[in-house]
Amino acid sequence: MRNSTKLMILAAIALVFILLYGFYDIKGGFDYAFPKRMLRVTAMVITGIAIAYSTVVFQTITHNRILTPSVMGLDSMYQVVQTLIYFFAGSMSVWVLNKYLNFGAAIFAMVVFALILYRFLFRADKHPIYFLLLIGMIIGTLLGSFVTFLQVLIDPVEYLSLQSRLFATFTNVKAELLFISIGILFLAFLYGYLIMDKLDVMSLGRENAINLGINYDGMVMRILILSSVLIATSTALVGPITFFGLIVANLSYQYLVTYKHSIHILGASLISIIALVGGNFLVEHIFELRTTLSVIINFIGGIYFIYLLLKESRAAG
Amino acid sequence: MRLWMLGIAAIVLSFISLFIGAIDITPKDLLNWESDETHIFLISRIPRLLAIILAGAGMSIAGLIMQSLSRNKFVSPTTAGTLDAAKLGILISMLFFTNVTYTQQVIFSFAFALAGTFLFMQILDRIKFKDVIFVPLIGIMYGNILSSITTFFGYEADLLQNISSWLMGSFTLIIAGRYELLYVSIPAIILAYLYANKFTVAGMGEDFARNLGLSYKLVLNIGLVLVAVISTTVVLTVGVIPFLGLIVPNIVSLYLGDNLRKTIPHTAVLGIVFLLICDILGRIIIHPYEIPVNVTVAVIGSAIFLTMLLRGRAYAK
Numbered sequence: 001m002r003n004s005t006k007l008m009i010l011a012a013i014a015l016v017f018i019l020l021y022g023f024y025d026i027k028g029g030f031d032y033a034f035p036k037r038m039l040r041v042t043a044m045v046i047t048g049i050a051i052a053y054s055t056v057v058f059q060t061i062t063h064n065r066i067l068t069p070s071v072m073g074l075d076s077m078y079q080v081v082q083t084l085i086y087f088f089a090g091s092m093s094v095w096v097l098n099k100y101l102n103f104g105a106a107i108f109a110m111v112v113f114a115l116i117l118y119r120f121l122f123r124a125d126k127h128p129i130y131f132l133l134l135i136g137m138i139i140g141t142l143l144g145s146f147v148t149f150l151q152v153l154i155d156p157v158e159y160l161s162l163q164s165r166l167f168a169t170f171t172n173v174k175a176e177l178l179f180i181s182i183g184i185l186f187l188a189f190l191y192g193y194l195i196m197d198k199l200d201v202m203s204l205g206r207e208n209a210i211n212l213g214i215n216y217d218g219m220v221m222r223i224l225i226l227s228s229v230l231i232a233t234s235t236a237l238v239g240p241i242t243f244f245g246l247i248v249a250n251l252s253y254q255y256l257v258t259y260k261h262s263i264h265i266l267g268a269s270l271i272s273i274i275a276l277v278g279g280n281f282l283v284e285h286i287f288e289l290r291t292t293l294s295v296i297i298n299f300i301g302g303i304y305f306i307y308l309l310l311k312e313s314r315a316a317g
Numbered sequence: 318m319r320l321w322m323l324g325i326a327a328i329v330l331s332f333i334s335l336f337i338g339a340i341d342i343t344p345k346d347l348l349n350w351e352s353d354e355t356h357i358f359l360i361s362r363i364p365r366l367l368a369i370i371l372a373g374a375g376m377s378i379a380g381l382i383m384q385s386l387s388r389n390k391f392v393s394p395t396t397a398g399t400l401d402a403a404k405l406g407i408l409i410s411m412l413f414f415t416n417v418t419y420t421q422q423v424i425f426s427f428a429f430a431l432a433g434t435f436l437f438m439q440i441l442d443r444i445k446f447k448d449v450i451f452v453p454l455i456g457i458m459y460g461n462i463l464s465s466i467t468t469f470f471g472y473e474a475d476l477l478q479n480i481s482s483w484l485m486g487s488f489t490l491i492i493a494g495r496y497e498l499l500y501v502s503i504p505a506i507i508l509a510y511l512y513a514n515k516f517t518v519a520g521m522g523e524d525f526a527r528n529l530g531l532s533y534k535l536v537l538n539i540g541l542v543l544v545a546v547i548s549t550t551v552v553l554t555v556g557v558i559p560f561l562g563l564i565v566p567n568i569v570s571l572y573l574g575d576n577l578r579k580t581i582p583h584t585a586v587l588g589i590v591f592l593l594i595c596d597i598l599g600r601i602i603i604h605p606y607e608i609p610v611n612v613t614v615a616v617i618g619s620a621i622f623l624t625m626l627l628r629g630r631a632y633a634k
Contacts, residue, residue: 128448128450130448130450130451130454131450131626133450133454134391134450134453134454134457134626135623135626135627137454137457138619138622138623138626139619139623141559141615141619142615142616142619142620142623144615145612145615145616145619146616148612148615149608149612149613149616152603152608152609152612153602153603153608289472289473290472290473291468291469291472291473292472295465295468295469295472296465296469298461298465299462299465299466299469302458302459302461302462302465303462305458306455306458306459306462309451309454309455309458310444310455313444313448313451
C-alpha cells in the first residue's frame with residue numbers, strides 16, 4: 001500500500017470517529033449537546049496534533065524513538081511555571097490575567113529548560129538512552145513534587161483558581177483558550193511547512209547535516225522552541241498525558257515506512273486524533289466507564305513502552 | 318562517617334521531633350502527669366516518633382536487601398513495583414469484601430506486594446540485557462502499569478479517594494492505636510540483620526552463591542518476604558514514601574561498601590535521620606500546618622538521586 005493511501009485510510013477513520021462522537025445517541029436538546037460535543041472534539045483534535053507534531057520533531061533532533069518532550073519533563077515544567085506565578089504574583093496579577101503574557105512566560109521557561117536539557121544531555125552524545133530516560137523521569141518526579149510542595153503553601157483561595165488551570169480535562173474545555181490554540185497550531189504548521197525538508201536532512205545526523213549546508217544548532221534551537229510551544233498548548237488545554245506522544249509517534253514509524261517528516265507528522269497526528277476521539281467515544285458511550293481516557297492511555301502506554309524498551313535492548317545487547 | 322555520630326544525630330533529631338507541633342510542649346509540662354500536654358505527648362508525639370523510626374529504618378533496609386539480591390544499585394520498593402502492588406492489594410481487598418477488616422487488608426496487601434515483587438524478579442531473570450539503568454526503568458514502568466490498574470478500578474468503584482490516602486505518605490494522622498502494625502516490621506528488621514551475610518553472598522550472583530554452599534533460592538525468597546512485610550506495614554500505616562529505600566542504601570554503600578552485616582545498622586540509622594529531617598522540615602515550614610512527608614522526601618530525594626545519577630555513572634558500574 002502506498003503511503004498516501006494509508007494516510008487516506010487514517011483520515012477516513014478519524015472522520016468517522018469525529019462524526020460518531022458528535023452525533024451518537026444525542027438525548028434531549030440537540031442544540032445544547034452538539035456544540036458542547038464539538039468543543040470537546042476540537043480540543044481533542046488540537047491536543048492530538050500538537051502532541052504528535054512536537055514528539056516527531058523532538059525525536060528527530062535527539063535521534064531516538066523513545067524519548068519524548070513529555071517523558072523528559074517538559075509538561076511538568078509548564079505546571080511549575082504556572083504554580084510559581086500563582087505563588088509569587090497571585091491570581092489577580094497581570095501575569096495571570098493577561099493570557100498572552102502568561103502563555104509567553106510559560107513558553108519562555110520551557111524553552112530555557114529544554115535548552116539546558118539539550119546542552120547537558122544530548123550534545124555530549126555519550127550518554128546511553130536509558131540513562132537519559134531515567135534522568136528525564138526523575139526530573140519529572142522532582143518538578144511534580146516541587147509543584148505539590150508549593151501548592152501546599154499557597155493560600156487555599158488562590159489554590160482553587162490555580163487548580164482549574166492545572167487540572168484541565170476534555171470535559172471542561174475553555175472556549176477562549178481554544179481559539180488561541182488554533183491560531184498557534186496554524187502558525188506552527190506554517191513554519192513546519194517551511195522547514196520540513198531541512199528536518200529530513202537533519203535526521204541524517206549532525207555532521208552530515210552540517211556538510212549539506214544546514215545551520216544545525218540554529219535549527220535545533222528553533223525546533224526546541226516549536227516543541228515547547230506545542231507542548232505548552234496541549235498542556236494548557238487538557239493537562240499532561242505522558243505516554244501519548246510516544247505511542248502515536250512510534251505507531252506512525254511502524255505503519256508508514258518513510259523518512260519524510262511531512263508524512264510522519266500527518267500520520268502521527270491522524271493516529272492521535274483517532275486514539276483520542278475514538279478512545280473517548282468508546283469510554284464514554286460504548287463501555288460507559290467513568291474512568292478518564294488518560295488512565296487507559298497510561299496503562300496501554302506503559303505496556304507499549306516496556307515492549308519498546310525490550311525491543312531496543314535486544315538490538316543493543 | 319561513624320555509627321555513633323549518626324546515632325547522636327538521630328537522638329537529637331528525635332528530641333526535636335518530640336517537641337515540635339501545633340501545640341507547644343516543653344519538657345516541664347511533662348512533669349505534670351495529668352496535664353493536656355502530657356496526654357498529647359503520649360497519644361500523638363511519641364507514636365509519631367516511633368512510626369518515623371520504624372518506617373525510616375524499615376524502608377531503607379528493604380531497599381538495601383532488594384539492591385543486594387537484584388545486584389542493582391537502583392532497585393528499591395519504589396522502582397520495582399512493590400509499593401504499587403501493595404496498593405493494588407488494598408484496593409482488591411476493598412472490592413472483594415463489603416465490610417473489609419484491617420486484617421483482610423493487611424493480608425491482601427502483603428500477598429500482592431510479595432507477588433508483585435516476585436514477578437518483577439522473574440521478569441529481571443528473563444531479561445538478558447542487564448544495564449544498571451535499564452532495570453529500574455522497567456521497574457518504574459511496571460509500577461506505573463500496576464498503579465493505572467488501581468486507578469481504573471478505583472474510579473469504577475468510587476474508591477479513588479480512599480486509595481489516595483495511601484498514596485500520600487504522611488505522619489500527620491499517626492496517633493496511638495493507628496500505627497501499631499508497624500511493630501510487625503521489627504522482627505523483619507532483626508531477621509534481615511541475622512541473614513545479612515547470606516544476602517551479601519547471594520548478591521555475588523547465583524552461581525557463586527551456590528558454589529559457597531548457599532541455598533540461593535531460599536535466601537532470595539526470604540529476602541523478598543522481608544521486603545514485602547516491611548513495605549506492606551509502611552504503606553498501610555504511613556503511606557507511600559518514595560526514594561527512601563533508593564538513596565539511603567546508596568549513600569551508605571558509597572562510604573562503607575557492600576558487606577550487609579556492616580552496612581545494615583548504618584542504613585537503618587541514616588534512614589531514620591533522613592526521614593526525621595524531612596518530617597521536621599515539613600512541620601516547620603508552614604507551622605502550625607504541615608506539609609506531608611512524602612512531598613518533602615520526594616523533593617529532597619529526587620534531587621539527591623539526580624546528583625547521584627549525574628555524578629556517579631562510573632560508580633554505578
